[in-house]
Amino acid sequence: MKEKKYYIYILVNRKYGTLYVGVTNSLIRRVSEHKAKDIKGFTKRHNVDQLMYYEIYGNAGQALHREKQLKKWHRSWKIALIEKENHNWDDLYYLLIKH
Numbered sequence: 001m002k003e004k005k006y007y008i009y010i011l012v013n014r015k016y017g018t019l020y021v022g023v024t025n026s027l028i029r030r031v032s033e034h035k036a037k038d039i040k041g042f043t044k045r046h047n048v049d050q051l052m053y054y055e056i057y058g059n060a061g062q063a064l065h066r067e068k069q070l071k072k073w074h075r076s077w078k079i080a081l082i083e084k085e086n087h088n089w090d091d092l093y094y095l096l097i098k099h
Contacts, residue, residue, distance in 0.1 A: 006063035008070060009054040010082060013047045015089045019078055020048045023067040027054060031093045051093040052082045 007027040011020045011034060020043050024030035033039050034049040043049065057063040070078065086092065 003058065004060075006057045006060050007054050008057070008063055008067045010052050010070070010078060011043060011048045012050050012052050012082075012089075014050070016079065018046045018048050019075065020046075021067060021070045021078070023063050025060070027051075028093070028096055031096075035093070050089075050091040051096075052086055052089060052091070054092065 004025065006023065006025050007030075008021065008023050009027060009031070011022070011031070012018060022030070031049070031051050034043050037044045037049075055063075055066060057066065070081075073081075082089065
């Protein structure tokens with residue numbers, strides 16, 4: 001049986017721009033929905049669709065806990081997290097769909 005994966009992710013609209021933290025069980029599908037503007041609300045209004053950071057978890061509870069934790073973080077901490085792992089601010093979505 002294939003192990004279920006859950007993801008927390010951070011999207012931006014541009015470098016140092018608007019940040020969004022989310023959780024999903026299908027990262028490629030979810031980011032593609034953001035890019036297509038299929039999801040009404042904050043990300044569509046602010047054109048937030050570039051994947052800058054993500055983490056993978058083995059269960060939903062852990063992923064939801066981490067999402068809530070990151071949502072409480074100061075903006076500067078989230079930017080530091082992005083820059084530690086993705087210092088060029090590359091849209092990681094395009095790396096994911098290549099594999």
